[in-house]
Amino acid sequence: MEGKVALVTGAAGGIGAAVAGELCRRGVAVAAVDCDADRLSWTVGKLVADGARAEAFSVDVASRAQVEAAVAAVEDRLGPLDFLVNSAGVLRMGEVRDLTDQDWAETFAVNATGVFLMSRAVAARMTGRRSGAIVTVASNAADTARTQMAAYAASKAAATMFTKCLGLEVARYGIRCNLVAPGSTDTPMLVGMGVNGDEEKTSIIDGIPKDYKVGIPLRKLALPSDVADAVVFLLSDHAAHITMHSLTVDGGATLGG
Template identity: 70%
Template sequence: MEGKTALVTGAAGGIGEAVVRALGEREVKVAAVDKDGDRLRETVSKLTADGLHVEAFVGDVTSSADVEKVVDDVERRLGPLDFLVNAAGVLRLSEARKLTDADWSFTFAVNTSGVFFVSRAVVNRMVERRRGAIVTVASNAASTARVEMAAYAASKAAATMFTKCLGLEVAKYGIRCNLVAPGSTETPMLSGMWKDADVARAASIQGVASAYRVGIPLQRLAHPDHVAQAVVFLLSDQASHITMHDLTVDGGAALGA
């Protein structure tokens, strides 16, 4: 992977930041993209201090015009993109019947339209070069119903099928499109759901019968690096004959579904 170029969305923290670091450690030039400019620059400063070739690009994945501009800037400054990782994501918790229009629209704008806008912008450039690999970070909730997660689960399911359809269409150009589906992972998104961290962590691991949710058979939450390593594998030449695959990284929480 040395010397190749990647674009990672949602790069200011959590799984996105872990992916940027994992790629940078393999001497990939990484364009770190996030809407939160202050947090992004702070993250990139840490990574560059560690000797990684990472540059910050502030951009909003919910705006197709902004996405096109960012991708143009990335390719002008870093060169043609070899890899794309769609890691930007948001979560709004609510019972399905109580979701607001704003909650629903915002969730799909980031988790689904964002994947569409960025993938379209990048893959149209990859097609001309007849090479490239894309990984979308989805969720095990895309295939497993969760209480109060209807918008999130539906948006991730849509992003999952979009990525697979895209992969089918661009395979003839030598472009691979895969997914990584995390479960409960130690990120700000997860901790933001918790009122009592110790109780919530134990519930995630042991399961919650009243929410029809099994626990995690491996008896631990994932670390962002667990997800990042799966992303790197699917981007790498080790996965050169894998496309349209959905790799679940959840400690067995979805029972292999």
């Protein structure tokens, strides 16, 4: 992968930052994209200090104009994109009866429309070069019903099927499109769900019967690096004959479903 160029959204922290870091360690030049400019600058600063070739791009992935301008700038400054990782995501918790129009719209704007806009902009350039790989970080909630997560689960389901359809359309150009579907991962998003300490983490691992949620058979939460490793595998030549596939990384929480 050395010498390749990647764009990673949601790169300021969590899974996106882990993906950016792992790609940098493999010699990939990384365009780190996020709407949190301050946190992104800090994350990229650490990568650069470690000798990586990485640049920060403050972008709202839900804005077509910002996305298209960013993709053009990335290719102008770093070179033609070989990889795209859609990792930006937001979570709005609440039962459907309590979700606001804004909750729904903001969730889909980032988790679904953002994937569409960024993938469209990058794929349009990749097709002319007849090469490239795209990975979307979805969720095991895309296929498994969860209480208080209707907007998030629906948006991830949309991103999942979009990515597979895109993969079908661009396969003739040699471009692969895959997904990684994490379960509960030790990130700031999990903290946002109210999982703040050991007791809450244990309950996730043990399962929550009242919410119809089984536990995690491997008896641990995923680390961002666990998900990043799966993403990098699907981008790499080790996955050269894999496309339109969703790789679940949840310690068995969805029982292989």
